[in-house]
Amino acid sequence: MGKIISICNQKGGVGKTTTCVNLSAALGILENKVLIIDTDPQANACMSFGFSSKKLNNPALQFMDFTSVITNNIIKTNCPNVDLVPFFEDLNFFKSSSKFKKALAIIRKSYDYIIIDSVPFLKAKNIDILVNSDAVIIPVQCDYYALEGLHKILKAIRFVQKKLNPNLSIEGFLLTMYDKRVNFSRNIVCYMRNHFNQLVFNTIIHRNSKITQAPSFGKSILEYDINCNGSVDYLQLANEIILKNATATEDIITLEEKESSFNDRKFTKTVNSETKNHSLYERILQKSKIDCRMEQPSFLKNFDDLLNLTKSSVKNIMGTGYKNHFGVWIYKINRANFFQKRYLYLYFKNDKVLYYNKKWFSH
Ligand code: ADP
Numbered sequence: 001m002g003k004i005i006s007i008c009n010q011k012g013g014v015g016k017t018t019t020c021v022n023l024s025a026a027l028g029i030l031e032n033k034v035l036i037i038d039t040d041p042q043a044n045a046c047m048s049f050g051f052s053s054k055k056l057n058n059p060a061l062q063f064m065d066f067t068s069v070i071t072n073n074i075i076k077t078n079c080p081n082v083d084l085v086p087f088f089e090d091l092n093f094f095k096s097s098s099k100f101k102k103a104l105a106i107i108r109k110s111y112d113y114i115i116i117d118s119v120p121f122l123k124a125k126n127i128d129i130l131v132n133s134d135a136v137i138i139p140v141q142c143d144y145y146a147l148e149g150l151h152k153i154l155k156a157i158r159f160v161q162k163k164l165n166p167n168l169s170i171e172g173f174l175l176t177m178y179d180k181r182v183n184f185s186r187n188i189v190c191y192m193r194n195h196f197n198q199l200v201f202n203t204i205i206h207r208n209s210k211i212t213q214a215p216s217f218g219k220s221i222l223e224y225d226i227n228c229n230g231s232v233d234y235l236q237l238a239n240e241i242i243l244k245n246a247t248a249t250e251d252i253i254t255l256e257e258k259e260s261s262f263n264d265r266k267f268t269k270t271v272n273s274e275t276k277n278h279s280l281y282e283r284i285l286q287k288s289k290i291d292c293r294m295e296q297p298s299f300l301k302n303f304d305d306l307l308n309l310t311k312s313s314v315k316n317i318m319g320t321g322y323k324n325h326f327g328v329w330i331y332k333i334n335r336a337n338f339f340q341k342r343y344l345y346l347y348f349k350n351d352k353v354l355y356y357n358k359k360w361f362s363h
């Protein structure tokens with residue numbers, strides 16, 4: 001059953017859409033099925049994947065069954081495992097939250113995560129989105145005005161939790177556009193960590209020019225440049241969310257770790273327990289429905305040489321790829337267009353490559 005996470009902050013330009021697109025892409029690469037629902041009339045999430053601001057504006061939609069409206073209009077994006085529902089013209093779609101809820105209840109069965117991009121300003125639509133979400137991510141831009149209006153979104157969340165959706169939780173405050181050279185940025189991080197401690201994600205999204213460029217190529221940051229800092233940050237965030245939710249739902253990580261899973265010291269400990277997390281990863285892997293297939297055997301041959309090599313030897317040969325907390329390293333290979341969606345997954349055990357998968361994703 002997929003978890004519905006909305007990305008909300010009534011301020012514009014704080015990184016809601018950027019987070020929606022790139023977090024979804026990262027969750028997809030980490031083998032989760034993701035559905036993005038774009039609720040913003042500006043359709044920026046759609047455009048970030050290279051689709052025109054596609055709108056469903058047929059007035060008859062409001063009389064139709066929402067489940068079929070959504071399922072019939074799902075678009076497959078270029079990112080592995082990521083689907084998208086384009087913006088729906090503002091009919092009564094979100095106002096009839098019970099209809100929306102019913103549709104989501106059915107659709108969520110096919111996904112691991114449903115990520116909803118919301119609009120700026122605390123419109124009724126945003127309240128309806130919160131009513132229908134399991135959790136909310138609040139992006140906070142690390143700038144001078146960051147904290148302005150934060151109380152408003154918190155007030156709205158508390159109202160929804162009290163009156164409308166007691167199951168709504170705060171997935172986390174996400175610090176975005178962090179620039180370590182700027183004093184304000186550092187101050188905001190300190191302030192947020194002091195006031196909201198474990199509610200703030202460990203992962204900080206740094207300011208990165210490639211994040212700004214990627215949408216103009218109709219790509220997520222991971223498709224645009226998997227090795228840039230922006231990709232690493234969003235993969236790190238996806239990892240943190242997967243780990244947090246696995247911790248919450250499966251009794252794999254001990255209670256001690258669970259109680260303080262997101263303070264810095266303990267988080268490092270979690271990162272280091274690779275063996276344990278490897279089995280956790282396998283379990284997550286088994287649960288997710290992955291649309292991928294193995295590469296031709298002739299291609300596999302080259303990578304046999306990697307088997308049993310240590311991490312440092314792999315690094316010497318392959319350079320730095322994306323390393324995730326489950327002891328799996330991911331490399332994007334063959335950057336030529338045709339091979340764009342090809343990835344090499346190296347699975348480590350006791351510091352050695354146990355096996356590898358070379359995957360490409362069909363769309
Ligand atoms: P929102 O959806 O909250 O209005 P956006 O996600 O559209 O905000 O981001 C606003 C602008 O900031 C966009 O131009 C986006 O490219 C840029 N941006 C977002 N995150 C970053 C980042 N980490 N580094 C650099 N630019 C960013």
Ligand code: MG
Nearest residue numbers: 016017040044
């Ligand atoms: Mg936006």
